[in-house]
Amino acid sequence: MSEAITQQQCQNMLANLELPTRAFINGKYVDALSGKTFTTLNPATGKPLAQIASCAAEDIDSAVQAGRSAFEAGVWSKMAPADRKKVMCRWADLIEDNLMELAIIESIESGKPVGECYAVDLPETVNAIRFHAEAADKLFDQVTPTGRDTLSLVTREPAGVVGVVLPWNFPALMAGWKLGPALITGNSVIAKPAKLTSMSTLFMAELAHQAGLPAGVLNVVPGSGASAGGAIGLHPDIDVVAFTGSTEVGRMFLEYSARSNLKEVLLECGGKNPQIVMPDIADLDAVAEQIVASAFWNMGENCSAGSRLLVHSSIKERLLEKMLQRLDQWKTGNPLDPENQLGALIDEGHMNKVLSYIDKAKQEGCRLVAGGGRLFPESGGYFVAPTIFDNVTNDQTIAQEEIFGPVLAVITFDTEDEAVQIANDTCYGLAASLYSNDLNVAHRVSAAIRAGTVSVNCFSEGDMTTPFGGYKLSGFGGRDKSVFAHDQYCQLKTTWIQLK
Ligand SMILES: NC(=O)C1=CN([C@@H]2O[C@H](COP(=O)(O)OP(=O)(O)OC[C@H]3O[C@@H](n4cnc5c(N)ncnc54)[C@H](O)[C@@H]3O)[C@@H](O)[C@H]2O)C=CC1
Ligand code: BAL
Numbered sequence: 100m101s102e103a104i105t106q107q108q109c110q111n112m113l114a115n116l117e118l119p120t121r122a123f124i125n126g127k128y129v130d131a132l133s134g135k136t137f138t139t140l141n142p143a144t145g146k147p148l149a150q151i152a153s154c155a156a157e158d159i160d161s162a163v164q165a166g167r168s169a170f171e172a173g174v175w176s177k178m179a180p181a182d183r184k185k186v187m188c189r190w191a192d193l194i195e196d197n198l199m200e201l202a203i204i205e206s207i208e209s210g211k212p213v214g215e216c217y218a219v220d221l222p223e224t225v226n227a228i229r230f231h232a233e234a235a236d237k238l239f240d241q242v243t244p245t246g247r248d249t250l251s252l253v254t255r256e257p258a259g260v261v262g263v264v265l266p267w268n269f270p271a272l273m274a275g276w277k278l279g280p281a282l283i284t285g286n287s288v289i290a291k292p293a294k295l296t297s298m299s300t301l302f303m304a305e306l307a308h309q310a311g312l313p314a315g316v317l318n319v320v321p322g323s324g325a326s327a328g329g330a331i332g333l334h335p336d337i338d339v340v341a342f343t344g345s346t347e348v349g350r351m352f353l354e355y356s357a358r359s360n361l362k363e364v365l366l367e368c369g370g371k372n373p374q375i376v377m378p379d380i381a382d383l384d385a386v387a388e389q390i391v392a393s394a395f396w397n398m399g400e401n402c403s404a405g406s407r408l409l410v411h412s413s414i415k416e417r418l419l420e421k422m423l424q425r426l427d428q429w430k431t432g433n434p435l436d437p438e439n440q441l442g443a444l445i446d447e448g449h450m451n452k453v454l455s456y457i458d459k460a461k462q463e464g465c466r467l468v469a470g471g472g473r474l475f476p477e478s479g480g481y482f483v484a485p486t487i488f489d490n491v492t493n494d495q496t497i498a499q500e501e502i503f504g505p506v507l508a509v510i511t512f513d514t515e516d517e518a519v520q521i522a523n524d525t526c527y528g529l530a531a532s533l534y535s536n537d538l539n540v541a542h543r544v545s546a547a548i549r550a551g552t553v554s555v556n557c558f559s560e561g562d563m564t565t566p567f568g569g570y571k572l573s574g575f576g577g578r579d580k581s582v583f584a585h586d587q588y589c590q591l592k593t594t595w596i597q598l599k
Contacts, residue, residue, distance in 0.1 A: 106436040109213055113203050113435070119301035122152045122321060125165035126314025128305070132157045137323070139295065142210030142443040143434050145479035151297050154322035159289065159330035162318035166260045166287030167336055169315030176257050176285040180235040187232030187283055190310035191225045194303060198222070201299055205271055206434045208296045210443030210481065211397065213435050216271075224275035224303075227580070230563040231279035234582050250596040255589035257285030258363070259338035262331040264352070265300065266344045267293035267445050268400040268503075273579075274300050276567075277341045280584040282307075282317065289337065290319045291328055293344075295445055297321035324348065333359045339588060341365040343402075343579075345501075346527075346572045353575070365587055366575040367402070367568055369501040370529030373522040374405035374558070375544065377515070377535035378413050386534045387421035390507075393532060393558035395429060395485045398441055399505040402573070403530040403552070403560055407498055409518050412511040419468065419489065419509065426469055426485055433478075443480040444504060450481035453504030457486055460497045460506070466490040470505065493521045501527070515540065519547045528570030532558050551578070 120136075121128040129152075136150040152158075170176050175183065194201065202216035211220070240254040261281045265273050270292060281288050292300040297319075304319040320327050328348070332340060332355030340362055342352050349366040356362045374390055393405030410418055434442030444450045450473065457471055470486030483505055491498050491508040498508045512518040522531060531550045535541050545553040551569040552561060560567055566578035577587035 104437055106433065109203055109435045109437070112199065113207065116200060116203065118149045118204065119298050119305060120149045120151050121301075122154050122158060122162075123301055123304040123308075123317075123319040124158070124162045125318065126308050131155065131322070132161065137294065139208060139297065140446065141207050142445055143207070143478065143480040145447065145481070148207060149298070151321050154291075154320040155326045156330040158320050158322070159327060159334060162289045162320050163260055163334055163336050165315035165318055166289055169313055170257070170259055170287045174313040175282075175287070175316045178285070180283075183283055183285065184232045184235040186311040187228055187235070187279070190307045190312065191228040191232065193306040193310050194221065194228070195225050197302070197306060198225075201271060201302060203435070204302060205296075205299045206442070208298055209267060209270060210434050210445060212437075212439050212442045214437040215397070215440070220269060220272045224271045226563055227272070227275035228279045231283045231585070234585065235283045238582060238585060248598055250598055252594040252596070254592045254594065255284065255586065256592050258588050258590055259286060260336060261286045261288050261588055262334070262337045262340040262362075263288055263290040264328050264331060264340060264342040264344065265290065265292045267296040268397060268402075270296040271299045271303065273343050274303060276579040276584075277343075278317065281339075281341065281588045282312070284585050284588045286339075286588055287316050288318065289331060290317065291331055292319065292321055294321065294323050329355065332356070335360045337362055339363040339365065341577075341587075343367040345369060349575065363587070364575065365577040367579055368573050369503070369527055370402045370404070370569065370573050371407060371499065371501055371525045371527045372403055372405050372530045372532075372550070373407045373409050373525075373548075374532040375518050375522055375534065376408070376410040376414065376418060377518075377533070377537070377540055378411035379536050379540070380414070380534050381536050383414065383418055383421055387418060387425050389532070389534075389558045390418075391422055391425045391429070394507040395426070395441065395505050398444055398483070399485075400445060400503050404503075405530075405532055405558055406502060406507060407493070408507055408509045409512055409521055410509065411518075412513055415509070415511050419487075422487070423469060426487075429485060431474055431482055431484065441485065441505070443482050445481070447481055449504070450483060453483050453502055453506065456497055456500070456502045456504070456506055460488045460491070460495070460508075463495050464490070465495065465497065465508070493524050499525065515544065519544060523547075523549050526571055527573045529573035530554070530560070530569075
């Protein structure tokens with residue numbers, strides 16, 4: 100973020116922003132058919148921000164009809180990939196032109212620090228849309244090696260109408276990860292943002308329309324999970340649902356699919372991700388910095404958060420000391436103050452859930468070494484101090500359950516085998532980090548970890564060229580990011596031609 104921008108400037112810009120609060124269906128903002136709205140709150144103050152259209156089954160029907168009509172008309176689905184690319188790149192440009200406005204909207208809705216939204220989330224969203232757009236006219240279909248008497252073509256066709264159900268922790272970025280590949284492959288999309296964070300996705304839809312995306316191709320339906328989300332899951336005319344959120348709700352989408360039309364279901368769910376530090380590591384300062392970032396970035400509200408530190412017992416004390424020094428440099432406070440790296444948790448219920456995990460860890464005998472409670476209650480906001488517990492064993496609650504908040508469990512090991520065993524002793528398998536100066540150890544351990552992404556000597560989700568998703572209860576059916584994401588929004592068509 101620009102050095103010059105201040106909290107006051109953010110506040111001034113916010114005062115002049117027209118917040119998008121209505122559903123976006125068939126190319127225009129509309130009220131929910133019932134006329135109902137819900138109140139969205141600012142997690143940093145607990146005060147109301149806006150009244151948002153509360154969409155339900157009838158609005159989902161209307162959005163699906165718009166999406167299906169656009170699909171059948173071919174206004175987007177039959178457009179040449181290179182032309183779709185132009186529209187998607189214009190959309191990315193418009194998001195970039197409105198980066199500050201979107202960063203402010205994202206920050207006030209989600210409690211995320213505005214600096215982070217401006218410098219990371221929104222640029223990454225633009226990057227995701229551009230990456231998928233640019234791939235459109237560079238990915239080829241195939242001719243299979245059948246022999247001279249036949250010609251066999253394997254071509255990708257857009258799946259049809261795609262439902263996209265989004266979480267609140269990275270609202271714009273997760274929209275970019277899913278809308279990018281779903282739209283560029285020619286589908287129509289019905290996107291449901293998380294109820295708590297609807298506005299950035301609505302604004303993005305308006306910008307897509309301005310960029311030339313035909314009416315009906317991208318529809319955004321804010322609303323509750325059970326009502327709007329359930330209606331998407333059960334809809335007989337939606338072909339694919341792509342979901343990011345909890346494993347519990349992910350399972351529901353599989354049930355919805357089984358009960359309706361066997362729509363394809365793509366799930367990106369939770370994680371309880373290990374960060375393993377081997378005793379051979381030379382630069383403990385660098386490791387400490389990565390560990391803290393992995394555990395506390397985005398207030399720990401991150402599916403790939405490294406919420407379990409697995410450290411060799413011989414170096415634990417030294418590493419912990421360096422981590423505490425690093426943590427001192429992280430400032431928590433008003434998300435609209437660009438000086439702060441950590442903001443508020445998403446809502447009161449979630450804050451209380453995180454605080455109850457902290458209480459549980461204390462009861463179970465874990466040693467509190469940092470944080471341990473709520474911050475700034477007088478603000479009305481949902482702030483929790485970054486918290487570290489030492490002397491945790493992997494069977495304890497905070498080592499097994501996804502807390503989705505700023506709580507790190509420190510666990511020791513004595514052998515490589517033990518580190519791998521503990522790392523894999525979880526129902527999840529999304530991400531892991533490994534720190535070692537020994538290339539053999541790095542290869543051996545990363546191969547043994549059952550997770551979709553293993554980062555070595557850093558904490559990373561990779562970049563747009565790499566797929567993102569999980570093993571075990573972390574995922575099902577596909578991957579976000581990379582060119583691999585395109586296929587999951589397509590049908591593969593075989594055309595078998597008998598030649599004379
Ligand atoms: N990226 C991730 O891995 C995320 C994981 N979570 C985990 O889930 C926990 C709960 O957070 P929530 O926001 O409640 O996540 P969630 O899984 O309930 O919500 C994710 C999306 O699913 C929708 N949804 C909720 N209930 C639904 C239902 N019955 N039918 C259809 N759609 C439904 C929501 O409206 C939202 O758009 C968090 O504490 C965290 O552990 C939450 C958000 C993101
Ligand atoms: N870290 C990006 C994916 C997620 O948290 O949902």
